[in-house]
Amino acid sequence: MKLNRQSNVYTVVYIIIMVVVVGAALAYTAMALRGKQNENARADKMKQILASIHVAPAQGEKPAEVFDRYIVGQKVLDASGREVEGENAFDIDVAQQSKLPSDKRLLPLFVADVDGATKYIIPMSGTGLWGPIWGYISIDADGTTVYGAYFAHKGETPGLGAEIEKPQFSDRFDGKHIIKDGVFQPISVVKPGMRPTGNEDYVDGISGGTITSKGVSAMLDNCLVPYRAFLTSVSREKK
Amino acid sequence: MSEKVSLRSVLFNPLSRNNPVVVQVLGICSVLAVTVKLAPALVMGLSVIVVLAFSNVIISLIRNTIPTNIRIIVQLVVVAALVIIVDQLLQAYMYDVSKQLSVFISLIITNCILMGRLEAFAMSNKPWPSLLDGIGNGMGYAIILVIVAFFRELLGNGTLLGYQVVPQWCYDHGYVNNGLMILPPMALIVVACIIWVQRSRNKELQE
Numbered sequence: 001m002k003l004n005r006q007s008n009v010y011t012v013v014y015i016i017i018m019v020v021v022v023g024a025a026l027a028y029t030a031m032a033l034r035g036k037q038n039e040n041a042r043a044d045k046m047k048q049i050l051a052s053i054h055v056a057p058a059q060g061e062k063p064a065e066v067f068d069r070y071i072v073g074q075k076v077l078d079a080s081g082r083e084v085e086g087e088n089a090f091d092i093d094v095a096q097q098s099k100l101p102s103d104k105r106l107l108p109l110f111v112a113d114v115d116g117a118t119k120y121i122i123p124m125s126g127t128g129l130w131g132p133i134w135g136y137i138s139i140d141a142d143g144t145t146v147y148g149a150y151f152a153h154k155g156e157t158p159g160l161g162a163e164i165e166k167p168q169f170s171d172r173f174d175g176k177h178i179i180k181d182g183v184f185q186p187i188s189v190v191k192p193g194m195r196p197t198g199n200e201d202y203v204d205g206i207s208g209g210t211i212t213s214k215g216v217s218a219m220l221d222n223c224l225v226p227y228r229a230f231l232t233s234v235s236r237e238k239k
Numbered sequence: 240m241s242e243k244v245s246l247r248s249v250l251f252n253p254l255s256r257n258n259p260v261v262v263q264v265l266g267i268c269s270v271l272a273v274t275v276k277l278a279p280a281l282v283m284g285l286s287v288i289v290v291l292a293f294s295n296v297i298i299s300l301i302r303n304t305i306p307t308n309i310r311i312i313v314q315l316v317v318v319a320a321l322v323i324i325v326d327q328l329l330q331a332y333m334y335d336v337s338k339q340l341s342v343f344i345s346l347i348i349t350n351c352i353l354m355g356r357l358e359a360f361a362m363s364n365k366p367w368p369s370l371l372d373g374i375g376n377g378m379g380y381a382i383i384l385v386i387v388a389f390f391r392e393l394l395g396n397g398t399l400l401g402y403q404v405v406p407q408w409c410y411d412h413g414y415v416n417n418g419l420m421i422l423p424p425m426a427l428i429v430v431a432c433i434i435w436v437q438r439s440r441n442k443e444l445q446e
Contacts, residue, residue, distance in 0.1 A: 005307075010306060011306040011308065014305075014306055014313075015312075022317075022320045026323055026324070029323075029324050029327050029328075033328065037331050037334075040330065040331065041334075043334075
């Protein structure tokens with residue numbers, strides 16, 4: 001008996017076999033490469049953290065080695081500024097934490113040593129126009145002045161919102177204050193030529209990238225405020 | 240003897256006389272998107288060659304078993320599976336490039352060159368010619384990609400593969416990188432220039 005290739009039974013059986021075979025092949029590749037990919041993602045995260053203190057691993061240098069050289073401590077804080085035991089700062093999902101109420105969050109903090117000076121690096125996560133944005137901001141040992149910042153995005157418009165990942169934008173944050181005259185105020189991002197309504201420090205947003213700029217501003221606000229207790233206590237100690 | 244000649248033409252025709260991009264004008268979308276720099280263009284070209292060659296062979300091997308009424312679905316599944324594997328490999332071994340190419344690797348699935356070759360060639364030919372056809376068309380695509388990326392990176396950034404090639408004294412004498420080259424429209428114009436050059440050299444392509 002010759003197989004009828006046009007029958008419905010043949011078609012259905014054909015599809016089932018195909019899906020099983022293809023599914024198995026894809027699952028196998030994904031499993032086999034998982035370790036390597038996670039390693040890359042970790043290395044990439046380290047590079048981003050280092051970018052916020054103006055350090056870039058040289059060609060051929062392993063990000064992990066540079067990371068270990070500069071990052072001398074990793075802590076997890078709670079909203080009152082106390083250290084939480086038994087948590088790993090590097091593995092905390094900041095995007096998830098930033099959606100919780102600010103007093104319930106776990107707050108990762110990286111302590112960096114740049115040429116003998118201590119810097120605190122705070123991870124941030126928020127939303128731009130098309131999708132997630134995130135970044136790292138490093139703060140001087142006195143807890144008031146921004147040392148550097150790094151921003152990244154998933155899919156903001158190239159040439160407009162996507163400009164936030166360029167140093168031309170993130171360098172505008174250098175030297176800005178998040179504690180001014182003893183008052184804690186995260187930096188605002190405003191339209192070029194405008195000033196924020198409050199007394200806080202501000203940087204110019206990106207023309208044509210208004211919603212992304214607002215997203216950065218909201219992210220700074222949302223992700224820095226929980227660190228208020230920690231930063232104020234650091235700034236008092238230094239006085 | 241005659242079969243040898245046709246195998247040659249299967250492999251080499253797509254490079255120039257029957258080029259998928261400049262003659263058939265397929266796959267233009269990714270030509271616009273990934274040709275700002277040479278390195279991603281090379282990886283993208285290579286990925287398309289690999290996916291096209293393998294999918295052509297696989298479809299050709301199972302061409303007699305595929306029920307006709309779901310053949311497009313079968314082709315899509317094969318292509319999609321291969322693209323995902325390539326994407327996973329890039330993420331594992333060339334993380335930076337895969338970040339740059341981001342969504343465009345996945346978009347190989349919708350590249351009309353692939354569906355075109357599978358439907359027009361692999362469905363009715365043996366695996367060996369199909370492999371050559373896949374490699375040939377993939378290379379025809381990659382060549383155009385590389386030529387466009389070469390001019391865009393050279394004129395737009397003054398670099399090639401990230402290395403500075405326009406010497407400093409040119410800038411000192413007032414030479415400026417052409418920022419327009421980095422924008423997508425210039426990819427179309429460069430493609431148009433390639434088409435122009437190619438048509439003026441191949442009289443039989445002129446309409």
